[in-house]
Amino acid sequence: MRKTRQDGISIQQVAGNGLLDRRALLSRGVMLAGAMGAGAAGSLTGAAAEPLAEAPWSLAPGGGVAPYQHASRFEEKVVRTVDNPNNEPSGTRARTPHHLLRGMITPNGLHFTIMHSGIPDIDPAQHKLVIHGMVRQPLVFTPETLSRYSMVSRIGFTECGGNSAPLFSNEPIQADVQALHGLSSCAEWTGVPLAALLDEAGVDPKAKWIIAEGADATHLSRSVPLAKVMDDAMVAMYQNGERIQPGQGYPMRLWLPGYEGNMNVKFLRRVQVTDKPVMTYFESKIYSDPLPDGKATQFYFVQEVKSFITSPSPGLTLKEPGVYEISGVAYAGTGRIAKVMVSADGGKSWAESALQEPRLPKAFTRFCMPWRWDGGPVVLQSRAWDEAGNVQPTREQFVALRGQTTKPANVRGFPGHHFNAITSWAVDPKGEVKHVYA
């Protein structure tokens, strides 16, 4: 490994094109960003008074405090992209702006949603959840009675099975990380374990599945294996501390850690216990993907190990050579993230990134890596492993297994689901970032 020296302190380059040792983040006295020059972190000498000149907001009282606070007006661009702003009868996707966020929690205002028939305005006092089918005793719950049960809290991601579908295109679509990967978010969910409710209803030993149904006009319904339900399914009522948002299924949703987003039925009104799945529209037509060999996937539930770099990413232009942080999110429906490797030379060499704690199973894990950009062309990639040893596939491996399409480039309507291969961002000498296949 080549060593660079900066201001008398060595920083080890651990892989090609300027990737620096992640441990430099933790050492004392390593001047990672000192190289940024006076334009970035300049000397105060001789100009000490200037930076502390009083701005208008330092000279007069500020504004009042609202009962529910909102972001600064200078952050008004930090919103979800909504692909059906006029609420035409065609379904709506709202995508999380990953390139503008940091950490593992997605704030509730920016959590992705997909609505098939708009957001219902449900009065919780009139909403009921029915548990019936192969049970000893059918049960009915209101949000209020459900609130008396013991609740559990868990931080975890939810991802649409169609997230990243534009990467099924055989040409890289020029879009940002919000458009490409924005149908994935992470929150703290609090609710009642569905297993507790099913235990109370008394499940027939011959039962194998549940069918969950929502109260919106689509009455979206999905079959879920009973084993998953008894493991970690939750009837979620709270999201990041407050009641779940209308776009996430207020007043209650099914939440299945690590499973395909569509199965996490919102506005949950019915859980029917059965001995077989019912092959609803969403599981027979939508989420059964044709494969290159002529067969099709069926009941492909788990969102597999995945990662993508959120900064730098398309739209976040690098202004000048120097030290930056490569930052992104990794997650796996199979468990906890064990490792994320980063490459700045399109996969020729790799170095291990730093992972933020807590690393929780089936939750976003933020990874980061110090990087010195010398101004030349580079290709940034990330690749994640889970604790069971499952590894995010390369694009080549993924396409061999799942295929790709020549369908004209747009960010909607690709026929594939569960895309989890490596994403590549190319940085050109102007500092602009583009989506490429590498």
Add this chain to the structure above:
Amino acid sequence: MRKTRQDGISIQQVAGNGLLDRRALLSRGVMLAGAMGAGAAGSLTGAAAEPLAEAPWSLAPGGGVAPYQHASRFEEKVVRTVDNPNNEPSGTRARTPHHLLRGMITPNGLHFTIMHSGIPDIDPAQHKLVIHGMVRQPLVFTPETLSRYSMVSRIGFTECGGNSAPLFSNEPIQADVQALHGLSSCAEWTGVPLAALLDEAGVDPKAKWIIAEGADATHLSRSVPLAKVMDDAMVAMYQNGERIQPGQGYPMRLWLPGYEGNMNVKFLRRVQVTDKPVMTYFESKIYSDPLPDGKATQFYFVQEVKSFITSPSPGLTLKEPGVYEISGVAYAGTGRIAKVMVSADGGKSWAESALQEPRLPKAFTRFCMPWRWDGGPVVLQSRAWDEAGNVQPTREQFVALRGQTTKPANVRGFPGHHFNAITSWAVDPKGEVKHVYA
């Protein structure tokens, strides 16, 4: 221990007045809430069609999706209480509605704030942070240049040193948990370790303190021991994933895990490295409390181990006898919560609650406990321990050490800080909950 039997399954009562074994939450087949009766979880037999009757929102498409989503209109009461709604020149407190929240994360809209001169409308393009004083090389940062540094994320609480001050009253003030304990919240903060910036500036070995100053009109400033700064201080730029809210110091704040809220200087514009504290207004007058022996506290920084029950709590009336969940938050500026004990008989008997994971140091830990209320009068209490063995004091212990006051009852202006003793809620036979001293 007495055992009760319900529907053929034993649930162990582990302490007086109906506290149930926390492990019942985790066992299969224990019908905790089956005792709630038909009004709560009734039989569907003979009425299967009724609960699934189609509500209006199930029969027509719903509303559009907003770029930034908000809570349901049915949750509009879930807001902070603002004690200065007309923004008079007297400071403003906005308190977190703990009784309406669950989990460990406080959503950004509901994070508490105290503003001394209103919320400044800071243009981040014009904001600068200066590091100077006993350093080799003074430095200036903008939010943009700071964003190029490697960031860390951490979930943790922030608590005003004056939180719970009404409990210094010698008579229990009738107010809810929001009014009594609402100046404490928990979020995921992301930013640059201040140690990294100070390393780059080169701290003089003789330095012992920093002085942090904000850019709002108050120019709030506080002295912070350098050892704390080098341990875990952060210049925070993100809160629960998105840029920090104006009420929390947009575009950047000092965040000192576990330290008195006032020291977490918002709108941070200056860090001066010094060899002694400067005894600012907030540390000499406000946060130096007189003690019963005539002395006064000085530099009492750590928010010590504490807990309170959020449900049941004043305003959340129990409608009928039956099984409920006792739920609350515990935290310690000294580290991780190890244990929370709960009593339903005013401290005569105690049982250990279940703690939600992840249990993080200097962060909220949600505790919960199944409880069967028999309809009689009870007094609910919680008591927390941290991993170092520090224990939340009883009221009697606390008053002996810190005193109490006969100042007329109101929820503002009590002279004491750092109240962390046990809180007691009395439930009367009507199910109403009151604040008592027990």
